[in-house]
Each structure stands twice: as structure tokens, then as C-alpha cells.
Amino acid sequence: MNLLTEPVGLTHYLLVGAVLFVCGVVCMAVKRNALGVLMGIELVLNGANVNFVAFANGNLRSDGDWALGLDGHLIALFVIVLAAAEAAVALAITLNFYNNHSTVDVDRAEELHG
């Protein structure tokens, strides 16, 4: 199968989305820097967004009638907006944490353990 000559399908987009998503999750799991965790979150959200956009397009699949259409775009937009808002708040929290603990190591933020 020649990737360059074959038309791409929904599966390809989903695979890219999955890679981004898993990268984001792993990033969140391994980064001790709070900002690294934030970046992981952004990656996760982007992976999800890729899926939304891909599902919106009916041309990428043989059962095109099931595509999300404009709704997929709109939800992707909302995700972007909410990601921006989340980033702002998370950065503010990180700054606050830094002010209090003089570090951005998330392993130091374990006062809430059971």
C-alpha cells in the first residue's frame, strides 16, 4: 500500500490524534514541571480536536452520512476556547504555586493526600 498514492481516510487522522493524545498523557504522567504537565494537557486536547475535525468530514469515510458536519467544527472551536481559558487559569495557579513554594515541581504539591 502506497501511502502517497492512496487517499487518506478517517483512520489516518484518528491515528495521528491517538499519537498526540498518548503523547499528552505520557507527558502529563512523566513531567515534574507543572508547565510540562500543562503542555501535556494541550497535547491531549489537540489530539481530541483532530478527532473532532476528522469526524466532521464525510469525505474521509465511506459512510459519509454519519459525519458530524458543522457540529464537529463548532465543538472543536469550543475546545480551543476552553483550552485557552484553562491555560490561563492553570498558569495563574502555577504562578501562585510558584510564589508559595518557590518551585514548579508538581511532586511537591501533595498536601491533599489522603
Add this chain to the structure above:
Amino acid sequence: MNDPINWQSFFFLLFGLVACVFALAVVFSSNIVRMAFYLILSLGSTSGLFFLAGADFVGAMQLLIYVGGTLVLLVFGVMLTAQGPFVSLKTRGGEWVLASIVGGALFAVLAQRAVSISDWHGPERPLTLADSGEAASQPDSATSDAAGPADETKESEPFDPDGARAEENAAEDDKEPAPPTHEGRRVELRDTRTATAIGMALSGPRVDSLGEPSAVRRGGMSSYVLPFEIVSVHLLVVLIGAAYLARTKKRFKTED
């Protein structure tokens, strides 16, 4: 390679690989500044994927908000919390292994799900066009005639049967003077139309329901005014909250 290169696939592979590679780079880099840079590249190429999938407005917003806004914010954060020159917080190897296993498992699950459905592998009729619609607008391919319906069905295929769409396209074509390059312009027109439809949907009416033959689907096309308002208020709250949280507190400061 007997077949001509499918440029759409080509660009998809290009942007997809860049996005994936830099995403992995974000994971494996231990320098926070570099991570930020790799993330910019990864997100930027993701926006290219959006364009390729016909979501021009979403892709544009991805570039504007994410790459232009959020990541700048992140970089500010990196600078504000810098602890000495490039302090890196090391992660233990065991955690790496554990994370790899879990991540691999997750990826396996997701990939298996993505691959397992044959309907999702690609469009029914083979797309033989070499021309992708983004900016190239290359009419030199022999099968450029087939590319038109392929491209325009990015958006309009679910809405319209082929015939109706073709007539509409033809009617639009009449206004345009340049026939050979009309395909690229049509893509442009359609992108504009997507933005309009999104804008209309956010302010109430769903213009895409006009061409929808299925009454059930038309009924499902709801207005996005309320989510829009909610998100607006949400953003306002976040703005105020972030400003409150991030402001400098005097009591933690010393005079000197």
C-alpha cells in the same frame, strides 16, 4: 510508483509526521523551553491537518489562539517561573517505563479502535487526484476534473447529493471568469462559506440545514447561541479569576 502522488495524502503525511514527531519530542525533551518550542511546531502542523480536513476556520483559530495566544502565555509562564538557568526536573527511569507501558497500552487500544472499522479507512471511490485543495491549486494533473467533486464534497457531500451540488457549483462558476483555476477558488469560496456558517450557527440560525434533505438530521441541528453565551461568560470568569490568582500578593513580598 505507478500512480501519481496524491498530494493530499502527501501533505497529510507531512503534517501528521511533524505533529507526531514533535509531540514525542515534547515528551522526551527535558528542557522546558525546548518543550515549548516543540509544542509550537506540533500544534502548528496540527492546524495544517485541520486545513487538510476542510476545517479552515478551526485551523485558523488553532493558529491564532493556540500558537499565537496560548503558547505565548506558556512561554511567559516558563520565563516567570524559571529557577536558575534551565533547571530541569528529572524523572526517575521506573516512571518512564511505567508511563511507556501505560501509554503504549492506551495507544494500542485507541489504534485498534481506529483501525478496526473498515468504513473509516477511506472514501469509497478512490481519490486519484494529485492536487490537494489547500494553497497549491495545481490544475496540471490529468484527473483534475475528478478532484473537484472530491474537494467540494469535503464539506458539501453530507449535505447535498452530487447533482445538486454540481449545479450550484456550476452556477457559481458562471460568475467567475477564470475557468482553469476555478477549482482552487472554489475551495476558497467554500472555506469562506464554512466560516459564515459557523458564525451564523453561533448567532442562531443554521444555514447548513437549508440543504439538508433528512428531516431527522435537520431537527438535530441545534442553535449554538446558548453554548456561545455560556462560553463567553466562562471566559469572562476565567479572565477575572486568572487575574486574581496571578496578581502579586503584597504580603509575600519583603520591602527590600
Add this chain to the structure above:
Amino acid sequence: MQGLADILPILLGAAWLLPLVSFVVIVFLGPRLGKAGVLAGYVASGAILGSFVLSAVAMLLWLGHHWPAGTHHEAHGAESHAADEHHAAGDSPKRARLQAVAFAADDAAPATHAADEHAAGADHGLADEHAERPAYAGTWYTMASFGPLELSVGYYIDALTVAMFTMVSLIATCIHFYATGYMHDELHDVTDHEVRMSDGRHLHRPGRYYRFFQYLSLFCFSMLGLVVSGNVFMVFMFWELVGICSYFLIGFYIERKSASTAANKAFIVNRVGDFGMIIGLMALWGSLGTLAFGDLPVVAGGKGDNSTATKAVRPGIFSLVRPAENHHALTTPDGMVRSAAAAAGVTDNAAAAEAGVVNDWRQQGLGYGLLVVAGLGIFCGCVGKSAQFPLHVWLPDAMEGPTPVSALVHSATMVAAGVYLVGRFYPVFTPEVLLVIAYTGGITLLMAATIAITATDIKRVLAYSTVSQLGYMMLALGAGGWLAGMLHLFTHAFFKSLLFLCSGSVIHAVHTNDMRQMGGLRSKMPYTAYTMLVGCLAIAGAGIPFLIGFSGYYSKDAIIAQLISFRNHNSGFHGVLFYVAAAGAATTAFYMFRLWYLTFAGRPRDHERYHHAHESPKVMYVPLMILATLAIVAAWTLPGTSLSLANVLEQARPAGEHGAGRWWTALVVPAEHLSHLGAVHVEATLIATIVAIAGFTLATVMYGLGVLNPDDVRQQFPRTYAFLRDKWYFDELYDYAFVRPTMLVSRLVAGFDKRWIDGFIDSLARWTRGLANIDDTIDRYLVDGLINRLADWTYGFGLYLRNVQTGRLREYVMLIAVGTVALFVLATFAVGLVLAG
């Protein structure tokens, strides 16, 4: 008349309720009424004073409407001179003569009287119908009615009620004021020298001044209610209230063993009498269906008024027993006849409806026994309350109460309630019952008088004197002398309360009851001494024959005259009653003057006590003087009018004569007017005077002049002396006859209780405990164990789960990822299973 019928119940009702108000006030505010409750005395005294004023107003209104006519014997005096006019004699012009003078006038024609005697019974019945006999009956409030039985608060007001009301409230007022002085010790903490605590010290307790007046007020309320009550049910209620007040007051010094014992004794002995009374009440109600004395209007709520004959009335007991159409002769009521017939089984319904059959039965004597039972039952209650033989034993012991209590409760009013009730129920008693009453009274009279001779406790002398005088009254009533008995009831109330208050004054001064430690107190406390002398003269019946005398002179004369009349009409043994009365009169004079001499005359026998003796405060001797005055003048006729106590009471004389008994036809209860016949009257006056002088002389010889040493006499008759000193061994007799057998039975029952019933209960309890123990074990180890184990598991699991919450952000992320994968895998399996299934 209508006005009087309206206003009398209001006046007397208010006078009756005032002491209740005082009682309630003191109950709730007692200790807060001034310092140590000193105001309680004023509250109670004020209330009873108000009662007295109201009842005096009632008395005056009564006199205004019903001016007493001349007495019976005066009417007969006219009768004897003009036989044709004897019907008009009832409303003959009022005569302005002293009673004594009337006696003298009767002497003029003894022969005609003798001729008149036998016809008098029938004639007098006719005359009675024309005599004014005003009475107002009614109902204040009906509490409940069960079929024909109405439990109501009603009134029956006639001359006796009004006079009794006035007397009781007057004496009670005097005694209340006296008691404010007498009880002042109770205003502060009291050290009771007669009570030793277990640690050897004397009892020290707070004063109970207010409580004393609280009881007194309740007592007055009860007594006045008893007097005014219009039905037997109400009488019984207040009867018991009086009894319980007596119990409280006798046991006022409750810490003293003797006081609490005496209170118990009084209460229990009264129960015995009340048992009989309840039987009498049941006999009455069961056969008559009504408890009211007088006729009541049928429509409830209306005021009873006998004068308006047009109204439908429901006949009371009196009308049933002595129907007017039968000339008020004693008639067995239809109800009793039917009941008796039903019991005897001679009835059938059809026949019972015919009045003629009932009359036949009545002629056969059916139901008469029921009437006798009712009368005896009522009299049983009176025996208990009035301390008649054989239930007299409680009264002397009741002297443990404070002296004002003795004066008010145990001499003047409460014990008088029994006599009053006999007088009230007089129409119901058959001649047979009256004979029982007479003999009971006679025995009591003689027994108590002889015991009084040897008693040395000043209050006990008076107590036995009271018993004896009550016996007099009963004797008079039983012999047919209704007026004599009632008159003696009133005069005795005055002089006996006077005597008791005097003795209280003495005790207050010398702090002992023992006359052997007194003597010569006359100079120390002159007011007390001379008022007491008045009392002694009154009770002895002193007077100048046929001219004037103390109040006791008139009443005792009347009694003895009635007894002479009784002797004359009944041949044989019954004459003994007269001799008993005469002997009693002599004894009375003897022991009263013995008391006076021992207390006030001679030389002081205990110089210590004599030295500390002092006259009582004014608040105490002023009531003495008031009562002394009354003791002198109570029975006098107001000069220039026919107003006298006897004439007022005459208005309430029960209708009808008793005549001969049915069962015992030889028994004749003579009409009272027969005792006023000249010969009888002269004999009575002379005998009474002679025996009184004899008793007085003997006392003077033995105690006043010291000519005859009492000790010698005592040694002369040692057995008699011991017999009298030990009160005829009544207490011992009762101890052997009732108390010990009761105790024996009690012990047996207690033993049975302890051994068998307690044993049974104990074993039950042990069983229950054993069961409970098993149950407890199950609960503790099985149920609780399960629950506790479960709780422990939950707790441990929670502790374990706590470790998962590390607080480390990255682990959470990892867990989320793992969870997602797991969900996917699970969902896949689930879908696979569903598809496979």
C-alpha cells in the same frame, strides 16, 4: 318570699365559698404571705369573718321574713284554755314572755293537759299542716346525672341551716382570731420538745403557721358545705372533707408519734362509721331514686321553691317518707315497698303498677325494714363522726391537735355534724331507729362522763365532756326531743368552744396539759379563769329555776323533760334513760367544777409553772369573752319579742310525729310538746337543778374546800378508779377484739405474701434475668459481633484505600490512563459477550 328564696342561696353560697378562696390563696401563696406566712392568719380570719357577716345578714333576712312564732307549748297553753281554737293557735299573737315564764304559766292547768295528751298525736298532725315550716331547696350546679341519680351541688335552707350556719361561722371566727395568737410560736422555727430525734436532740423544724390556717379554712369550707348541702351525696362529700381536715389538724404536730397515731385512729374509726353511712345511702338511693332532701323542681336549672305549688316538683326524701297527704305521718315510701316486695318475690309487674297493691303491701309492713336499715346506716355515720359509743375512742386522742383545733373541730362543729345530720334526717328515722339512737346516746353519755371524772389531762376532761354532751344530744333526739337535742347542740357549741379556748389559754400559759401541775391560776389569769367559770356553769346547766339561767340550763332542762315524757309513755325498762340523763347531769357538774378547782383554785402545785404563767394576749381573751357572753345568753328570748333560738329552730322542726313503732308497738316516741306539760316540766327543772347542785357540791367539797381528800376516795374504790382511769378498757378491748386479730391476719397474709407470692415473683424475676443474660450474650457476641466485624472491615478497607490518595498529581494521571484502558478492555469484552450471547 320569692326574694328570700333568691337571695338566701346567694348569701349562704358566698359565705360558704369564702373559706375555700382563703384556702386556695394560702395553698398557693402560703409561705409568701408576709414574714413566715403571718398574713395567712389574717386571710383565713378575714374570710371566715366575711362568712359570718354574710350568714348574719342571712339570719336577719330570715328573721325579717319568718319571725318566729311562739313555741309549741305556748300554742298548747292557749289550746288548753280554749280547746276549740287550737287550730288558730299556730298563728297566735307573739308573746312577750321569757321561755321560763311560759313554763310557769303552763302549770296553771295541769289537768286539762293530761286529758289532752292522747288526742294530741292526731290533732297535732293537723296543726302541723298549718304551721309555717319554710324551707328552700334548690340546685346550684349539677355535676352529673346517671339515669335518675343526680350528683349535684344543691342547698336545703331552713331555719336550722341558717342558724347552724351562723353559729358555725361565729364560733369559727372567734377561734380563728384566737388562733392567730395561740399559734404565734409557729411563726418562727420551732423546737418540739416532745419529739426526740435518733441522735437524741429535739426536733427542730420550720414553723407551719400558714399551713394551720390553710387547714382551718378548708375545714370551715367543708363544715359550712355540710350544713348548707341539699342532698345526701353532697353531705357525704363534705362529711369526708371534714374528716380529712380533722385528720390533717390532729396530725398537725406530725412528728409526734402520738399525734400521727391519733390522726390515723380518728380517720380509721370514722371509716367504720362511714361504711354504715354508705349502706344507708345505698338503701335510700336504691329504693327512692333521689338523694335530695327537699322537693326540687323538675326542670333543671330553676330555683327550687316550695311555695310555688303550681310547679311540677320532684319529691325529695322528706316528702317521700312523710307525704303531706298522709298528714306527714311516717310512711314507707312506694319505692321501698316495691324494692322489698321484689326482694321477697311477691311482685309481678301487672300488680306492681296498681297503687292499691302497694298500699296493701305497705300495710303488711313490706319495705319498713329497708327504712330501718337506711336510718341505722345514716346513724352509723353519725356515730363515727359524733364519737358515740362504740366509736367514741378517737375523740379523746384527737386532743393531740392544737387547742384551737380541739375547740373548733372536736367540740363545737365537726362532732356536731353527726348530731346535725341526725337532726336533719329526723323524718326518716323510725321509732325503732330512734330507740337505738337513744340507747347509744345514753351509754355514751354515762360512760364518757364517768371517764371524765378521773382524767387529769385538762383537754381530755373536756374531750370526754364533749363525748358525754354529744351523748346527751343523741339521747334527746332518740327520745323524740328534736328541739331539745338541737338546742343543746347550739348551746353546747358555744360553751364547749369557750371551755376549750380557755383550756388552750391555760396550756399556753403553763405549757402542760396536766391539771395536777396547775392550781391557783385564778389570780394570774383572771379573764381566762372567769370566762371558764362561765363555761362550767353553762355546761352544768346552772340557773335559777323557772326564772333565768345560763344557756345550758334551758337545753338540759328540755332534754330531761323529754326523757321524763319518754319514761311516762313507755313503761318498763326504757325509764332507765331518764336516770342515765340525770346521773350524767350530776357527773357533768362534778367533773367540770373539779376541773375548774384543780386549775384555778387552791394553791399552786407546781411553782415553777405557776411562776411563768401569764394572762394570754388580748387577741385570745377577747374571743373568750364573746363566747362567754354567748354561752350565757344563747338560749334567752329577746325581751319583748318571741325571738329566741328555740323559736327559730322550731321553724325547722321536721313535719310529723313518730308515734309508735311498727315492729315494737309498745314503743312510743312521744311528741315533743308533751314534754312541756306542766307536771313534766316542773319535775325536769327541779331534778336538773338538784343533780347539778349535787355534782357541784361534791366537787366543791372534794376539790374546792379540800374537806374530802380525793386520794382517800380513790383508795376506797381502787377497782372502780382503775376501770374509769383506763377508760372502761375500751382501747384494750378494741386492741384485743380488732387490732390484734387484724395484725395476726396481716402477719399471716404477709407471711403468705413473702413466702409464696414473693417467691413466685422472685423466681419469675430470676427466670427473666436468666433469659435476659442469654439474650445479652447473643446480642453482645452474635449481633454486635457481626456488626462490629463489618465495621472493622469497612474501616480497614477505608484505611487501605487511603493509601491510594497520594496527592501526587502524576500518579492520578497514570491512574486515569490505566482506568481508561481498563474501561476500553472491559467494554470490548462486554460488547463481545453481548454479541456472542
